[in-house]
Amino acid sequence: MREVTTFKGAYPQETYSEAMDTDRLLGAERPMFFVPGAGQQTLGSKAQKWTQWGPFLICDEFYGWYDEALDLRRTAVIGDWSPINKFNLTGPDVHAYVQYLQTRGDVKNIEIGQSMYTLMTREDGMLVHDPLITRTGEDSYRITPDQADKWLAHVAETGKFDVQIEDIRTKYALFSLQGPNSTKILNNATNEPWDDVKFSRFKISKIAGVELEINRQGFTGEVGYELMVDAADANTVLEHLVKVGKAHGIGWLGSYTSRLTRAEAGLVMLHFDYQCAFDGNPGILRRNQLDPAMSIVSPFELNLDYLVHLKREDDFVGKAALQKIMDNGGPAKRMKGLIWNPDDVAELFAAQFRDAPSPPPIRFPHPVYPEAHDIMHGGGHVGWATSVCYSPTLRRVFSYGRMNTDLCVAGNEVTINWGGRDGPTMPIRAEVVDTPFVSRKRSQ
Numbered sequence: 251m252r253e254v255t256t257f258k259g260a261y262p263q264e265t266y267s268e269a270m271d272t273d274r275l276l277g278a279e280r281p282m283f284f285v286p287g288a289g290q291q292t293l294g295s296k297a298q299k300w301t302q303w304g305p306f307l308i309c310d311e312f313y314g315w316y317d318e319a320l321d322l323r324r325t326a327v328i329g330d331w332s333p334i335n336k337f338n339l340t341g342p343d344v345h346a347y348v349q350y351l352q353t354r355g356d357v358k359n360i361e362i363g364q365s366m367y368t369l370m371t372r373e374d375g376m377l378v379h380d381p382l383i384t385r386t387g388e389d390s391y392r393i394t395p396d397q398a399d400k401w402l403a404h405v406a407e408t409g410k411f412d413v414q415i416e417d418i419r420t421k422y423a424l425f426s427l428q429g430p431n432s433t434k435i436l437n438n439a440t441n442e443p444w445d446d447v448k449f450s451r452f453k454i455s456k457i458a459g460v461e462l463e464i465n466r467q468g469f470t471g472e473v474g475y476e477l478m479v480d481a482a483d484a485n486t487v488l489e490h491l492v493k494v495g496k497a498h499g500i501g502w503l504g505s506y507t508s509r510l511t512r513a514e515a516g517l518v519m520l521h522f523d524y525q526c527a528f529d530g531n532p533g534i535l536r537r538n539q540l541d542p543a544m545s546i547v548s549p550f551e552l553n554l555d556y557l558v559h560l561k562r563e564d565d566f567v568g569k570a571a572l573q574k575i576m577d578n579g580g581p582a583k584r585m586k587g588l589i590w591n592p593d594d595v596a597e598l599f600a601a602q603f604r605d606a607p608s609p610p611p612i613r614f615p616h617p618v619y620p621e622a623h624d625i626m627h628g629g630g631h632v633g634w635a636t637s638v639c640y641s642p643t644l645r646r647v648f649s650y651g652r653m654n655t656d657l658c659v660a661g662n663e664v665t666i667n668w669g670g671r672d673g674p675t676m677p678i679r680a681e682v683v684d685t686p687f688v689s690r691k692r693s694q
Contacts, residue, residue, distance in 0.1 A: 375572040
């Protein structure tokens with residue numbers, strides 16, 4: 251029986267290291283941890299559905315994905331991102347290291363208390379991760395790339411940078427307060443105004459007497475905030491947020507639902523839309539459910555060109571390779587949105603009640619594991635559909651489509667070849683659209 255540990259303070263580093271040992275990924279002795287805020291989340295969950303994220307157990311669904319997704323867009327919700335990797339970066343070469351590590355502009359231009367969404371690419375230009383980098387002091391940064399610890403060490407070692415990379419994943423809980431009423435809730439919870447705090451800026455505040463960092467950020471497309479709090483105080487903060495938020499219709503956002511809402515907002519996700527290109531972490535590769543040959547991509551294939559600053563005078567990992575891609579005419583494939591034809595989707599579900607064999611129905615709101623489906627046009631394969639979701643807001647099935655660039659024009663029609671590799675398939679028409687699918691409000 252695998253050991254499951256409840257939270258009583260900061261987890262011992264040696265136990266955490268055992269849990270992160272990918273060679274023991276399936277071992278019965280590999281320890282597991284409930285997230286620090288599990289106590290309050292248990293009280294808020296009717297479904298009591300928990301899932302694994304790395305060595306952590308996190309609430310997957312609180313009271314139904316459908317209502318959780320609508321609550322996010324209508325009122326406000328609390329989500330938990332505590333399991334995501336968090337590293338403090340310090341040392342004599344920290345500025346040069348962070349600059350070389352990422353693809354955007356000069357990190358010294360980031361203000362203390364400001365975050366920057368950026369990319370990390372392999373030497374050949376393929377995407378490793380799309381992390382958030384926050385400047386926490388004059389000579390310190392924090393980076394939040396999920397499962398990229400070996401890549402950070404690799405760049406430091408090969409570049410001969412004198413930096414310290416401190417894993418603080420178990421020391422802090424990270425909560426996400428998102429939705430149109432989130433600012434009102436935060437105003438009341440902290441007894442100070444947050445209306446004028448700019449997107450991607452943080453400041454130190456207090457909730458229920460607990461000091462914490464609050465960042466105007468989010469992964470849902472809505473106005474929202476991420477709260478980083480000492481793990482021992484996680485439940486105290488959650489309890490107060492729920493109490494204050496009742497007057498504003500506060501709800502919860504489970505891990506399962508959050509993968510739908512980020513797709514609505516046009517945000518790509520590791521494993522679901524691309525695969526980490528660095529092969530130094532077998533834990534990532536074992537979890538990958540897609541064909542590695544199609545899921546290792548350049549940033550351009552995900553339409554993340556705006557995060558790649560090739561005109562920088564200094565170098566970064568993968569710069570020369572990315573420049574070569576653009577010099578040769580750009581990527582052969584690009585990502586666009588796809589809205590699946592509702593009549594075809596309805597026919598797929600109707601086929602489940604007939605005697606003739608049919609492909610399986612689409613899982614609502616989205617598949618549990620990453621998957622990709624062939625996109626067809628003109629009788630041939632032209633790309634893959636990923637992050638297939640049903641949106642209660644759009645009342646449509648939608649997905650991303652990474653396909654031949656000549657088809658990436660809004661209004662074009664392609665066909666999804668839905669079904670198993672060895673079983674029946676059904677063609678489902680889809681219209682090419684621009685993303686995001688749900689208008690972003692987070693920076694307003």
